[in-house]
Amino acid sequence: MKAMLMQILDSLAYCDPKAPRIESGRMAVIDIGSSSVRLVIYDDVQGYPFLILNQKIWAAFAENKGEGEFNLEQTKIDRVMAALEWFVWTARQTQCSHMVVFATSAVREAQNGKDFVQQAERKIGGRIHILSGEAEAHLATTGAMASIPDAKGVVIDLGGGSLELSDTSQKHFTSLPLGVLSLKALSGDNPVKAKEILVKEIQKIDWLKDLPGNSIVAIGSGMRSIARLHMAAFDYPLEITHDYNLPPETGIEFCQKLINGEDMGVRVQNISKAYKDVLPYRAAALCALLELENIDNVRFATFGIREGVLFSQMASCPVSRDPLKAFALELAHRQGRGASYGRKLASWCAHLFPESNKRYLEVAALFAETGWREQALYRATSQFNHVLGGAYVGANHKMRMKLATTAYFCHDSELTESIRAQASHFLCDDQIAECKAVGSLFQLAQILDPGALGTLDQFKLVRNNEGRLTIEGPEAFMHMASEEVNKKLETAEAAIKAATKEK
Template sequence: MALGNDRAPIAVVDIGSNSVRLIVYEDESRAPAPLFNEKVLCGLGRTIASSGRLAADGVSRALRALRRFRALIDQLEVANVEVIATAAARDAENGPEFIAQAERVLGRNINVLSGTMEAELAALGVVSGIYAADGFAGDLGGGSLELIDVRGGRLSDAVTMPLGGLRLIDASGGNLKKAREIVDAEFAKVDWLEKGRGRDFYAIGGTWRALARLHMTQTNYPLSVMHNYRISAEDALRFAALLDHQSQSSLAGIRDISSARRETVPYGALVLERLIKQMKPRSVVISVLGIREGLLYSLLSEEERQKDPLLEACANLARQRSRSVANAYELCNWTDALFRAPGPVETPEQKRLRHAACLLSDIGWRAHPDYRGVQSLNLVAHGDFVGVDHPGRAFLALTVYYRNEGLVKDELSQKLVELVDKDTLKRARILGAAFRAAHMVSAAMPGVLPNTPVSYEGNRLIWALPEPYSNLDGERVERRFKALANLVDREPEIRVGTPFQLAAS
């Protein structure tokens, strides 16, 4: 498949205890974009606890799915393919027999992950997609639960337990009371769970995502993005305790839970409830990135790993949608002067988000002028970004909204405003005003902003327009610059003339 720029797609086939999935990524990079994604719920591990073997119907469904996946891989001309299998294939008596069949179907070797490796890859998925992660990652699949301590890029204290949704249903005979006893007995064997006290718990897996989706609906949450969705431990505990008492029939009328997830949600909620009581984290944070993304991350060079996933994703979008990515980078430098003393000083994280906003500032230019604001807002608010929490995502969306709509139309952005504090909102408005002013001079072309800097001088905000840019001054430039100066509590002054005259003034 020809993608240009020497990029070669990579595919990951993940044979899990409940689902079998194929994801084809655009390339191996810090912010890989999925080209194709398909999941088939096969239930391979449904009967392991009671029979010790993979379910026969699950094996048939999995092999059929893998035949289709091979055809898709060939059709997409993907040469680099990684195939992994997890708890069900690892633990079942007939696991080796199934793996041999699956390798013949796929025409490729399959790496059956150990429990420790599964935990480590899940943790690397969190590291790859959550900025400065610090807490415990928990990957709940159909056959097992992996827990591992994550602090930055360092991993420690990993364990795998037979507490996956399907396996727990099988082991308990579908009895939630008995399942609770099984869960508590397994957690009692782990003597380091208290290390998670007061830190984040990163929840990975489809069952926990279904639980979080339901929580979003119940709380009328303003975003539908699942990654980095944060629930306080107290709220998560109450909500999980409520769900783990529900039967499948009582969940049947809830559209936010798919029929395929209804049987496992009460058990996933039970595991989460008992884990929160043991670990006492400060928050539960949903990570949509797990072992597949962790596997990709593990294949990267150290130089590539050190790149910021948010800034990489924003730069990719700028290259695809903006008029000039070079101008976007120049805007990062141009706005640096606005956010240093005596102006509003920023933290390193605020600077990081500002640079991300600069890269996104022009992505809506092809839209109709009447809809640029709302389309840009929706593209950023619901975009496939990682490395940013929800308040940060709201900040980015608000800046591009204000850049296109001005600072007076708040009705379409009002729900996002609920996610940010007053200081963040003001920074979004300042940055939006800066984008509007800068665009009037640069016209989104490179080479202009480095020669037309802004600076503070006493109670004034100065904008220098030396030759040959002096004729770019105009009424709209003055109005937009005045709006920017007002937001930083300064008087505006545009200095027009030669560099010598500017230096002498």
């Protein structure tokens, strides 16, 4: 094998605190799981870790893992070896500067697991980390909590060979050898019996009775497939599973149908046959946990163990401080007028919205000019869709819709019938009016500071003696009664009155 352009990291930072952290560069993470082998590649980790590739090969390492000793089958080892060779080649071709390769419960527990790792390390020319159950739980929770920072309760990561549970404060963790493939083997291919096994084992975990909160945070694409099916079955207006949540009664009823093999009457794209075959066992695990007395809901998270591995390697992690703001800052830098303009825009009009969430106002301002290169007639709808469907975390569906509606009003003063129907599902009339008020002022700023060259500092939004909203600016501006400026100002003032109930 030719000398690689990237560094396969010898030390996983979580396991070795002295390991050097990554400052910048594109990073690949290869996850040798019990069900599949996955390659994810993140763009420059210095800012928001944009995912540029997510590739999976089904391997089913833990397919015959029941009670007692087991070995990785040679045919599956051969398949994983081929996947590793391909994934390493792909990482090199995409100019990754760093790569982490790790294996989880199936490799950890197999009698020939260490032999497999030694063989695989020779194949790729670098280190493969065998994660302990504690490391799995810690890293999965790190990823989950970065994507839903306000969650409090228990994080669950159900793989092919094990079920990892950790409280969100990371004081307690438990690793059960009860992944979907091992459950299938242990139950004799009976999802109802699998749930009974899970309930019995979960009842033994004392710390689950004293959680720091009342939410289950479910990670992994398998768990999110349950969310996708529920959304489709009930015509949910978004197709974004991140931070979709279900109360226990609803979740238990739906999971019970999946356990019993009932036809949901819906078809969802991109759920593979392999995932469908083990879906009843995922439902069994979720159902068993939702039946705990102190649980209020389940929230599905996009980030998980691979993101936890990524964040553990980074020298600085803006995502862990505020993932939504980190995404908006990076997007403003890449596609907008720059992060400094977004911050300035939020500050310029913040005094008019004392009741507004400061975080919402700043993120909306950062999103405001990210579509300036698009054709003007399509810009409002396009920006609404881009913000609504953006691949970011740290925002629930209500906040996502509020940001998208504000982005629309940055470019148009009236919602289309279709977009109003979508917005009204999540926002009340007062909240839509707030979006219009903020978006209208951002529109006004586009006129006062075209190209974001710094002229916005020369204008102030003030109330005159009659309480009307006016603009103070340079002498040349004050001598010119601009119809466009006045129209935008009137629109903004009317929206502010509607949002704040001014008379």
